[in-house]
Amino acid sequence: MKQILNVALAERSYPIHIGTGLLNETELLLKYLKQKHVAIVTNTTVAPLYLEKISKPLRDAGVQVVEIILPDGEQHKNSETLNTIYDALISARCERNTTLIALGGGVIGDLTGYAAATYLRGVPFIQIPTTLLSQVDSSVGGKTGINHPQGKNMIGAFYQPKLVLIDIDTLHTLPQRELSAGIAEVIKYGLIRDAVFFDWLESNMPKLMALDSAVISEAVYRSCQNKADVVAADEREAGERALLNLGHTFGHAIENAMGYGVWLHGEAVAAGTIMAAELSLRMGWLQTKDMQRIKAIFESSKLPQTPPALGVEKYLELMGLDKKVQDGKIRLILQKGIGSAVITSQYDAEALQLTLAAYH
Amino acid sequence: MKQILNVALAERSYPIHIGTGLLNETELLLKYLKQKHVAIVTNTTVAPLYLEKISKPLRDAGVQVVEIILPDGEQHKNSETLNTIYDALISARCERNTTLIALGGGVIGDLTGYAAATYLRGVPFIQIPTTLLSQVDSSVGGKTGINHPQGKNMIGAFYQPKLVLIDIDTLHTLPQRELSAGIAEVIKYGLIRDAVFFDWLESNMPKLMALDSAVISEAVYRSCQNKADVVAADEREAGERALLNLGHTFGHAIENAMGYGVWLHGEAVAAGTIMAAELSLRMGWLQTKDMQRIKAIFESSKLPQTPPALGVEKYLELMGLDKKVQDGKIRLILQKGIGSAVITSQYDAEALQLTLAAYH
Numbered sequence: 001m002k003q004i005l006n007v008a009l010a011e012r013s014y015p016i017h018i019g020t021g022l023l024n025e026t027e028l029l030l031k032y033l034k035q036k037h038v039a040i041v042t043n044t045t046v047a048p049l050y051l052e053k054i055s056k057p058l059r060d061a062g063v064q065v066v067e068i069i070l071p072d073g074e075q076h077k078n079s080e081t082l083n084t085i086y087d088a089l090i091s092a093r094c095e096r097n098t099t100l101i102a103l104g105g106g107v108i109g110d111l112t113g114y115a116a117a118t119y120l121r122g123v124p125f126i127q128i129p130t131t132l133l134s135q136v137d138s139s140v141g142g143k144t145g146i147n148h149p150q151g152k153n154m155i156g157a158f159y160q161p162k163l164v165l166i167d168i169d170t171l172h173t174l175p176q177r178e179l180s181a182g183i184a185e186v187i188k189y190g191l192i193r194d195a196v197f198f199d200w201l202e203s204n205m206p207k208l209m210a211l212d213s214a215v216i217s218e219a220v221y222r223s224c225q226n227k228a229d230v231v232a233a234d235e236r237e238a239g240e241r242a243l244l245n246l247g248h249t250f251g252h253a254i255e256n257a258m259g260y261g262v263w264l265h266g267e268a269v270a271a272g273t274i275m276a277a278e279l280s281l282r283m284g285w286l287q288t289k290d291m292q293r294i295k296a297i298f299e300s301s302k303l304p305q306t307p308p309a310l311g312v313e314k315y316l317e318l319m320g321l322d323k324k325v326q327d328g329k330i331r332l333i334l335q336k337g338i339g340s341a342v343i344t345s346q347y348d349a350e351a352l353q354l355t356l357a358a359y360h
Numbered sequence: 361m362k363q364i365l366n367v368a369l370a371e372r373s374y375p376i377h378i379g380t381g382l383l384n385e386t387e388l389l390l391k392y393l394k395q396k397h398v399a400i401v402t403n404t405t406v407a408p409l410y411l412e413k414i415s416k417p418l419r420d421a422g423v424q425v426v427e428i429i430l431p432d433g434e435q436h437k438n439s440e441t442l443n444t445i446y447d448a449l450i451s452a453r454c455e456r457n458t459t460l461i462a463l464g465g466g467v468i469g470d471l472t473g474y475a476a477a478t479y480l481r482g483v484p485f486i487q488i489p490t491t492l493l494s495q496v497d498s499s500v501g502g503k504t505g506i507n508h509p510q511g512k513n514m515i516g517a518f519y520q521p522k523l524v525l526i527d528i529d530t531l532h533t534l535p536q537r538e539l540s541a542g543i544a545e546v547i548k549y550g551l552i553r554d555a556v557f558f559d560w561l562e563s564n565m566p567k568l569m570a571l572d573s574a575v576i577s578e579a580v581y582r583s584c585q586n587k588a589d590v591v592a593a594d595e596r597e598a599g600e601r602a603l604l605n606l607g608h609t610f611g612h613a614i615e616n617a618m619g620y621g622v623w624l625h626g627e628a629v630a631a632g633t634i635m636a637a638e639l640s641l642r643m644g645w646l647q648t649k650d651m652q653r654i655k656a657i658f659e660s661s662k663l664p665q666t667p668p669a670l671g672v673e674k675y676l677e678l679m680g681l682d683k684k685v686q687d688g689k690i691r692l693i694l695q696k697g698i699g700s701a702v703i704t705s706q707y708d709a710e711a712l713q714l715t716l717a718a719y720h
Contacts, residue, residue: 090510095685120683121505121516145481150450156481157517323480325455327395
């Protein structure tokens, strides 16, 4: 079972292969190498599960494989870990045509992509995302980067991979909590631009949670398609692409305040999406019944619906670090019904205060 | 006195203004700001000379100016200094439309450009180069980056400025040694692609060394034009652009071995250019009389002509770290007469050994 999607970005276009058993597609990987030299970047959790499965057949095909195994967790998405990658690439004499392969979740993808964007001013890279969150979101679209002690993804680059290989079989080794975190981003596509997909998700959530192959495959495909459409229209986030950040300004504040890795990114986004929906409701842009549908789908996905009690001031301070801030004003992605969203600074400041104050 | 050159890179095109008195052109700077918020990055040497001259009129025009003053020297072109810039940008709440202004030489330009390429995944930046080397070379073409303990410019990005403002008046505060270092890169354009310019330089070197305004202005313009032509044809160094690295593979080895900042970049490039010419001579690609012309022009520019005695092995080891290495083979830029160069790995290995062994 396999589907192929194209991300249309002129000379930076690339395909996404989605299906089962794709980790075995060594021939496909080989087709994308400019030189028989790769560096596979992964972490201590993923390495014992899938590293050998990728690297052995590559070695058998005569490829020189460098393995870089990092500690697992969002708290390691920083400049120290990045330097670990650089040091390993230099020690192994990786060249401009050496391909970096990111094998893991969003942290591995973001770190590896950023290393690929900056090592020798740019080397090719391939994404093999192994978590639902990275399969439906972070591996597509070329956002790469690291966190700064004062904010998430503050340092980074737009840098597109040559190929994304999504094997949904890897989800069978994913903890329930991380599966749910990924579903938060799947639901996001329905909320911001695809009401039909939202309806479909409401009906199919039990099968999705049970990892039914056909349903998971369709959910991943539809998510990637939505993301590819948005990215093709607005690669560098001058406009529409910002809508993909639904729940993220609140969510990043939560991740930052709680300490990176304490709340999973998808969990923080889920809570942030609830906050955005509540503000939309207060603004009269979302109906009560739709608010209930949003809460219900998060409940059926075992996602948190109650943001942590940081207090209004802390929320506002951390939200002020957001990359979307313009002329000092926090811009937010808010709902206009289900399947439609806007980026705006034209929300009522008091309504925002009330929304934030509801959690204390 | 002012000339304007365009670097043609489609939507990334930008102008280079070259002339006298340009530091006073506040209106021009204002035209390029997307928001009345700039961060000027400079160093402890340049700040007392020119910082206030740029920042006061900007402040008077209502622009919020953040000043970031770094230590001076190639040895500071590293990740620690880069983090200093990031920290200052975050503390000052610099946003996606904040413009970074690089005010200084090549190190400041490379660091600031790289910070601009990666802060919030990219913010606009402007180059105001104040040394001859940065005016004729590093400020044009979008190469940005930092050094790694194991190699020069190992980490970086291709990222174009919005504007380059070259005020040749700043050369009057430049130490003689740095002026000479800059002339090494000026001569380079003659050697690799502009024999007529090389002839002109031979005739005008005394006036150039004496900072005659008309001669300096012409030399800077002609250098930038050559560089802009090469960069427009090959932005990401897939081919011809590599020729700009004449003398650099040898030169980087010298800088690295001696410790960054001990030999100036231009001095190391001059010595490296002599080595490349000697290898070209041994290969029969350069005539003895042209070798003599090259040595003579370097002598009249007060540039070193004798590379340091590192020994063959050390040279080869450090040259092996070069970004142009392909399949483990060192590629070099070599002369085919004056005004023509090639990038090649088809040189005689023994001739290279003999060239390197001449310095011991």
